[in-house]
Amino acid sequence: xxxxxxxxxxxxxxxxxxxxxxxxxxxxxxxxxxxxxxxxxxxxxxxxxxxxxxxxxxxxxxxxxxxxxxxxxxxxxxxxxxxxxxxxxxxxxxxxxxxxxxxxxxxxxxxxxxxxxxxxxxxxxxxxxxxxxxxxxxxxxxxxxxxxxxxxxxxxxxxxxxxxxxxxxxxxxxxxxxxxxxxxxxxxxxxxxxxxxxxxxxxxxxxxxxxxxxxxxxxxxxxxxxxxxxxxxxxxxxxxxxxxxxxxxxxxxxxxxxxxxxxxxxxxxxxxxxxxxxxxxxxxxxxxxxxxxxx
Amino acid sequence: xxxxxxxxxxxxxxxxxxxxxxxxxxxxxxxxxxxxxxxxxxxxxxxxxxxxxxxxxxxxxxxxxxxxxxxxxxxxxxxxxxxxxxxxxxxxxxxxxxxxxxxxxxxxxxxxxxxxxxxxxxxxxxxxxxxxxxxxxxxxxxxxxxxxxxxxxxxxxxxxxxxxxxxxxxxxxxxxxxxxxxxxxxxxxxxxxxxxxxxxxxxxxxxxxxxxxxxxxxxxxxxxxxxxxxxxxxxxxxxxxxxxxxxxxxxxxxxxxxxxxxxxxxxxxxxxxxxxxxxxxxxxxxxxxxxxxxxxxxxxxxxxxxxxxxxxxxxxxxxxxxxxxxxxxxxxxxxxxxxxxxxxxxxxxxxxxxxxxxxxxxxxxxxxxxxxxxxxxxxxxxxxxxxxxxxxxxxxxxxxxxxxxxxxxxxxxxxxxxxxxxxxxxxxxxxxxxxxx
Numbered sequence: 102x103x104x105x106x107x108x109x110x111x112x113x114x115x116x117x118x119x120x121x122x123x124x125x126x127x128x129x130x131x132x133x134x135x136x137x138x139x140x141x142x143x144x145x146x147x148x149x150x151x152x153x154x155x156x157x158x159x160x161x162x163x164x165x166x167x168x169x170x171x172x173x174x175x176x177x178x179x180x181x182x183x184x185x186x187x188x189x190x191x192x193x194x195x196x197x198x199x200x201x202x203x204x205x206x207x208x209x210x211x212x213x214x215x216x217x218x219x220x221x222x223x224x225x226x227x228x229x230x231x232x233x234x235x236x237x238x239x240x241x242x243x244x245x246x247x248x249x250x251x252x253x254x255x256x257x258x259x260x261x262x263x264x265x266x267x268x269x270x271x272x273x274x275x276x277x278x279x280x281x282x283x284x285x286x287x288x289x290x291x292x293x294x295x296x297x298x299x300x301x302x303x304x305x306x307x308x309x310x311x312x313x314x315x316x317x318x319x320x321x322x323x324x325x326x327x328x329x330x331x332x333x334x335x336x337x338x339x340x341x342x343x344x345x346x347x348x349x350x351x352x353x354x355x356x357x358x359x360x361x362x363x364x365x366x367x368x369x370x371x372x373x374x375x376x377x378x379x380x381x382x383x384x385x386x387x388x389x390x391x392x393x394x395x396x
Numbered sequence: 397x398x399x400x401x402x403x404x405x406x407x408x409x410x411x412x413x414x415x416x417x418x419x420x421x422x423x424x425x426x427x428x429x430x431x432x433x434x435x436x437x438x439x440x441x442x443x444x445x446x447x448x449x450x451x452x453x454x455x456x457x458x459x460x461x462x463x464x465x466x467x468x469x470x471x472x473x474x475x476x477x478x479x480x481x482x483x484x485x486x487x488x489x490x491x492x493x494x495x496x497x498x499x500x501x502x503x504x505x506x507x508x509x510x511x512x513x514x515x516x517x518x519x520x521x522x523x524x525x526x527x528x529x530x531x532x533x534x535x536x537x538x539x540x541x542x543x544x545x546x547x548x549x550x551x552x553x554x555x556x557x558x559x560x561x562x563x564x565x566x567x568x569x570x571x572x573x574x575x576x577x578x579x580x581x582x583x584x585x586x587x588x589x590x591x592x593x594x595x596x597x598x599x600x601x602x603x604x605x606x607x608x609x610x611x612x613x614x615x616x617x618x619x620x621x622x623x624x625x626x627x628x629x630x631x632x633x634x635x636x637x638x639x640x641x642x643x644x645x646x647x648x649x650x651x652x653x654x655x656x657x658x659x660x661x662x663x664x665x666x667x668x669x670x671x672x673x674x675x676x677x678x679x680x681x682x683x684x685x686x687x688x689x690x691x692x693x694x695x696x697x698x699x700x701x702x703x704x705x706x707x708x709x710x711x712x713x714x715x716x717x718x719x720x721x722x723x724x725x726x727x728x729x730x731x732x733x734x735x736x737x738x739x740x741x742x743x744x745x746x747x748x749x750x751x752x753x754x755x756x757x758x759x760x761x762x763x764x765x766x767x768x769x770x771x772x773x774x775x776x777x778x779x780x781x782x783x784x785x786x787x788x789x790x791x792x793x794x795x796x797x798x799x800x801x802x803x804x805x806x807x808x809x810x811x812x813x814x815x816x817x818x819x820x821x822x823x824x825x826x827x828x829x830x831x832x833x
Contacts, residue, residue, distance in 0.1 A: 143490040144512025231657045251657020256815045342601055343659035344810035359486050361798045
């Protein structure tokens with residue numbers, strides 16, 4: 102009886118939170134699904150059911166596919182830099198003997214992550230500016246003037262320029278997390294490996310990499326998920342241009358709804374984006390549950 | 397990488413949801429009596445696109461002055477920029493939370509609000525035969541009319557001109573060009589004289605549309621052009637489009653220093669290059685004239701001319717790009733009469749003159765407000781040219797449906813960066829128009 106009462110009371114306590122989550126998290130998801138099957142005129146408020154029409158249109162939309170491609174490119178580069186690159190850098194920092202230098206290096210790498218994405222985007226916008234930007238000035242000063250160009254103004258370079266900025270901004274955060282994971286590895290393991298004659302490279306591959314695999318898996322998933330949700334930096338730096346060459350799913354969703362007035366179509370993009378991030382989130386839960394390393 | 401875009405994405409999703417919650421068809425505008433005697437109480441909400449300097453204080457001062465006359469009236473003033481007002485308006489529309497008075501462009505932009513029953517019919521108070529209506533230039537009133545009804549309150553007129561530095565032209569030994577070909581030919585000597593011939597920043601995409609719309613008016617017969625703005629009648633097969641696109645590309649390649657990199661330059665950077673005396677020309681709106689001058693380009697050194705007509709252009713060479721911009725009153729507002737009274741106050745002769753004078757420099761549509769005494773020389777000259785033009789070509793991004801405008805925008809960017817041809821741009825616009833039917 103007391104247990105039942107306790108359970109009921111417990112439910113009563115979480116009920117407000119459940120209602121809030123239901124209204125503000127799950128209801129929008131369901132409604133978004135409903136919008137994705139409609140042609141919605143925001144001016145008249147009218148909605149016309151079009152079934153899977155928006156999804157069919159999506160499948161035939163070259164900008165949707167190029168946006169998805171940009172997200173995939175973003176994810177691939179991020180995995181290389183923010184997972185493998187960050188792990189390598191963290192290992193190097195942690196191999197520095199001086200504690201003071203370690204702290205200083207961690208801070209140096211982490212500082213870009215403390216800057217908001219919008220500010221970082223604006224900063225890089227001016228860095229890349231073709232006439233006044235320091236990047237082109239530096240290239241000219243170094244005698245490499247032929248490389249100077251409108252980094253964000255050309256279809257061939259704009260996406261790479263945005264991705265580069267994003268790596269700069271996120272690299273330190275990943276490095277710090279890997280550094281924390283490396284610090285959790287007992288020093289005796291490294292000591293034993295050293296006694297066995299394993300060099301620094303061997304210790305990295307045979308001790309560090311296996312023992313931070315939980316963090317590696319987690320970072321890979323988080324990086325992947327973030328790469329599909331990218332929005333702010335693209336919006337600030339190019340808004341998807343020129344000629345839609347830097348559109349990603351988030352910005353194409355925004356443009357379809359808020360610029361082209363196709364809110365039903367935007368909802369269909371949102372559903373696809375949701376499906377991708379949901380898949381990544383499920384993988385994340387699976388990885389964090391199964392990859393626990395004990396010592 | 398962190399899942400940092402999640403809040404943004406959630407906000408977008410939330411907006412859509414809120415819109416559904418707010419829901420409710422608004423196709424039929426409720427009958428609002430704009431001519432009723434207002435009740436001077438309550439809060440009047442206004443959405444402007446006057447945020448920032450120098451225009452920011454204009455509505456702030458007017459609302460304060462009006463509240464002084466009517467102490468029971470409070471104001472909620474939402475001020476946005478030219479770029480951000482677009483998103484704000486759509487978000488508020490989708491969530492059925494439009495303010496009592498809100499900014500609008502003409503063309504398809506205003507039509508959407510009228511068609512959706514969101515704009516109050518103000519014919520009884522602002523029609524051309526009414527006392528208030530007679531204070532405006534007829535053309536500016538007509539720009540917001542639909543099916544014989546008058547919905548908009550035009551606040552200022554606008555037109556697009558090539559602003560130039562007279563001293564730069566003198567130094568380069570060039571005259572004001574009379575044809576488009578002469579304009580392009582002048583770019584060489586101007587560059588030799590140490591100037592970027594035409595400063596141009598197309599980071600936002602729409603500045604290219606301004607060139608294109610004026611060139612379309614010159615190269616495509618007007619009837620064809622008007623039919624092509626509406627996807628239901630559009631064919632978009634006139635050869636004038638390709639000619640105009642190629643002329644635009646020629647101008648970018650030969651007259652700007654940034655050439656194929658122009659998409660990476662901010663509109664404001666180009667504006668500063670001109671005001672800073674580095675560029676000889678800059679294509680700009682009347683609204684920008686009072687900001688175009690500086691220590692380097694003094695008001696007497698600043699001249700304007702309409703983008704010259706290309707030789708043998710089959711369109712109408714007298715058409716000038718521009719249109720009035722104004723305000724709509726929310727048809728669902730319980731304070732329509734009060735909103736009308738406030739806008740009468742805003743467009744009074746005295747306030748219209750203030751708006752037209754520096755530092756605001758927004759040429760009022762109120763007859764007699766723009767005079768050589770109240771406005772700067774360039775603004776006055778620009779308004780005279782706008783009034784003289786037999787027809788105005790409305791901005792390409794507001795005159796047609798957004799999907800088509802967006803295709804023109806992407807096409808303009810692609811043309812600049814050299815990623816496509818004029819023919820391919822036209823084909824992509826044709827497809828967008830087809831899909832928007």
